[in-house]
Amino acid sequence: MNVIRLIHNGFKMPTEEADALKRELKKRGVTVYVELNDGYKRIDLALPKSKINIEVDGIRHLTDSHQIVADLARGYFSYKRGYSTMHIPNEMIHLHLTEIADALAEASKIREQKISVHLTK
Numbered sequence: 001m002n003v004i005r006l007i008h009n010g011f012k013m014p015t016e017e018a019d020a021l022k023r024e025l026k027k028r029g030v031t032v033y034v035e036l037n038d039g040y041k042r043i044d045l046a047l048p049k050s051k052i053n054i055e056v057d058g059i060r061h062l063t064d065s066h067q068i069v070a071d072l073a074r075g076y077f078s079y080k081r082g083y084s085t086m087h088i089p090n091e092m093i094h095l096h097l098t099e100i101a102d103a104l105a106e107a108s109k110i111r112e113q114k115i116s117v118h119l120t121k
Contacts, residue, residue, distance in 0.1 A: 015090070017093040021054070022034055033046040052083065057089055061089075
């Protein structure tokens, strides 16, 4: 499915899949930013407390060699700033939204604790 991202008040709107995941994460108490600009690129979903970036990807991210190279560079830029990037195919959102949201919410809590411990040492 090709989804065109709409622009509203100068901001890109999330895809249907990214928006669905955002809603599920918020239900679980996770702070989520949508279409966050990190100075290099726009991130579909950002979990700042746990330093997790989430890219909800269409098939092009797996079948287009230029997109793959661009995604690798984007991930490296985020890593240098202390963020990890997770790529989730749209199809997985359609098939396993609840399970993915549960796991990401728990992973976010675990990462937040590790970051907190690291900062207090």
